[in-house]
Each structure stands twice: as structure tokens, then as C-alpha cells.
Amino acid sequence: MSANVIGFSLLLIGLVMLISKIIRVKWRFAQRLFIPSSIIGGALVLLLGPDVFGRLMSALGTDRxxxxxxxxxxILTVWSSLPGLLISMIFAALFLGHRLPTLKQAFHVAGPQISFGMALGSGQYVLGLLLAFLVLGPVFGMPIISGTLIEIGFEGGHGTAAGMAETFAEFGFPEGQDLALGLATIGILSGVVVGIILINWGVRTGKTTQLKEKGNLSVAEQAGLVEKDNRKSAGTLTVQPASIEPLTLHFGLIATAVLIGWIILESLRWIEQQLWADSIEIIAFVPLFPVAMIGGIIVQIAIQTFDKHDIVDRQLVERIQGVSLDVLIVAALGTLSLLAIAANFWPFVLLAVTGLAWALFAFIVIARHVMPDYWFERAIADVGQSLGVTSTGLILLRVADPDLKTPAYPAFGYKQLVLEPFFGGGLITAGSIPLIVGFGAGWFFAGMLALFIGSLAAGFLYFGKKKSPKPAV
Incomplete structure (x- = not known):
């Protein structure tokens, strides 16, 4: 693979993103559904790729x-390799620039959110594995690890699904990545659509505490633009550009976190090979990105300890994350195999419907009983994130709580700090398939069921019983 091909492939993604943003600004339907430009770009690449345009041309008589x-x-080879690289950068940057809270702080503010979020994630495994035990395996002949697809696709999103490509392949289920990417697409679209429907329902029935009427979003906000009067800097110059470009500095911190994660992972793999690899291998199949997140935590601890000048700017870190995620989604969707989804269409539908039904049930039935206050605003962010990505949850939270007056935003942030190392691409997500193969699906199912029951019990019996400063609506 020549450097020219790699460079041109990246430039082409930039062009696709620009075109998709123009479509997003002009297409009212995409605005109403808050469809991210990266999803539009990925769909464009997919339509122009071999599974759509290529097959259409073949049907018309040319195999060119x-x-x-x-x-x-x-170009397609480069794009298919990008998600596995970029997801490590995204996860390494999750905690950079965030002062890590103490456990007491996180528990006090985000305890109900942690309980609800853990129930959402573990519930996806419980329902997915039940589906695999009862239907996907016996009826469709799919492997038992197909039961992990709901959590990987919905809670994990495109990055996690793409990052686990090698794990799926190692365990003889390569089509699992395409199914997970398809579920991630369904999740991010339905997360916004279902979320907006739920918010409108909440407004009509008086369940929202901040949003009392429709139409809070301006035309510019619906188009994904920031009005001139409301624009702010995308980052702060914390160092002199003459010494080092601030963006370069922050990229270096993220790169350091990824490298620390790589060293940790390779060390753990070496230990496994020396001690127990002859009987069982688990760490050998764990991808880099969840361990890169641990590298990010180590770098952040060092920053909090030694950085006396506050040179790390969270906004710049988020910009690097954002670019990485946009490119990742375009590349992952653009190289998605529609043939794999078509070959497993009914299992795909069953997984998607089960995941969506669980999210709706959790929001409508469970959330109000485990949140001591502002249950609607707290839960809408979690449900959006469990179906799509963190940004989906934040979009819905911003719609339901435009001025961020409720405790939902800080609680959501603390919950991410606690749960991200485990669910949604964390250690449990990355290790789920090796653990199922190594110890048996029954043991993993029992563990997730115990975690699910424990989370619900904590929510119903402890957090839900606490007196709130302002009664929930």
C-alpha cells in the first residue's frame, strides 16, 4: 500500500464529509431527525461502493x-483499516482534560444514573444472550456469541463494532462486525428519532420539568449550524503556537495514552502466554481501545499531579475526538457489507427490535422508579447513549433541558466516567466474546444477570427511595 493511496483515501473522506454536511444543511428531513453528517457520508460511500453501485452496474451488464x-x-482497504486505529484514539481521550472525581463525588451525584446505565448495559447482554439461546442458535444456526451484538452495536456504537473486527474474525464469526455496524446505525438513527418522540410525549403529558413547549430549536440549530451571536471558541490556546501548536500538543497527549495502553496490553498478553495460555486465552483477543482508555486515565492522573499551568484544554481534546469519530463512522459505514446483513436478515431484525424494545421499556417503566428527581431529563440522556453514542444522549438532553438547569448533565458525565471503562466499548464489552468462549455462555449470562438484578435493586430500593430536593414530575 503506497503512501499516495493512503493520503488520497484520507483526502477523499474529507471531501465526503464536506458534501455530507452540505446535504445536512439543505435536507430538512435529516435536520428533523438530527442525523449526523458522518452517517450521511457513510451512507453515500456505501451507496457508491460495490454492494450497491457495483451490483447495480453488474445488473446493467458491466462488471467494471x-x-x-x-x-x-x-481506497477501500485503507478505509476498512481506519476504524480499528481511530477507536483507540477516541477511547484514549475520554478522560483527558476531565478532573477525575473521587468515588464519593461520583456516587453522590450520579448514583441513580450509574444504576440505570448499568441496568441498560447488562440488560442488553441478558436479553441478547436469551435470544441467542432460544432463537438465534436453534433456529438460525448462529453462534452463541451473537448474543453480544446488541450491547456491542447499540451501547458500543460504530467505533466499538469496528474495533472488534479482529475479535469476531478470531472466533469464526466475521459477519458479526457487519451486523454490529448495522445495529449501530439503526441505534444512532432510532436513538434520535425515538428520543425526539419521547420528548414530545413528555412535553404533552407534563413529564418534562424544563421543556414546556415545542419549537425551542432555531432553524440554524436544526441545520447543525451555530448562529453568529452564539458562537464560541472551539478551543483555548494554552501554549504559544511559536513553541508548539496547541492541537499538536493535545494530539501528543492522546498518542501517549494510546502507547501506554499498547504497552499495558502487550505486557498482559506476554504474562498470559507465560502462565495460562495453554489452557485458556482471553487477553490475546482483547482489542487495544479499552486498554487505551486506561492509558488515558494514567495520563490524566499525571496531568492532575504535575500540570501546574493547566495546559490541557478539554475542548481541543474533544475536537480531536470528534474528527476521529467522524472519519471512523464514514469509513466503517462505507465498508459495511450489506451482503452479510442480507444473509442474516431475520436475526438482525430480531436483535434490533429486542434492543429498541428494551430501551423503551427501561425509559417508560423503570427510569421514574430509580431516579429520585428529574427522571425524564436524566433518563433521556442515558437511553439516547445506550442506543447510539454519547453525543446522541447529549443531543437529546440538550433538547429536553436546553439551559442545563437540571442535575442530569453532571450526573451523565460522572456516570460515563464510572461506566465507560466497562460497558459501551470498555473491558466488559471487549472481553465478552473471549469470556463466553473461554468460560461458557452460561457463566457470562449468570454474571450479567446478577449485575442486572443488582443494578435494578440498587435503583428501586435505594436511589429511588431517596428524598429529592424537588419532586419529579
């Missing part, structure tokens, strides 16, 4: 585009 659509095989 059958292998790679309007692109080249080299």
Missing part, C-alpha cells in the same frame, strides 16, 4: 465496478 464500486480496492 463489481469489486469496489466507483472507488479502488486500495
Amino acid at each position: 465496478f463489481a469489486e469496489s464500486g466507483i472507488f479502488t480496492e486500495g
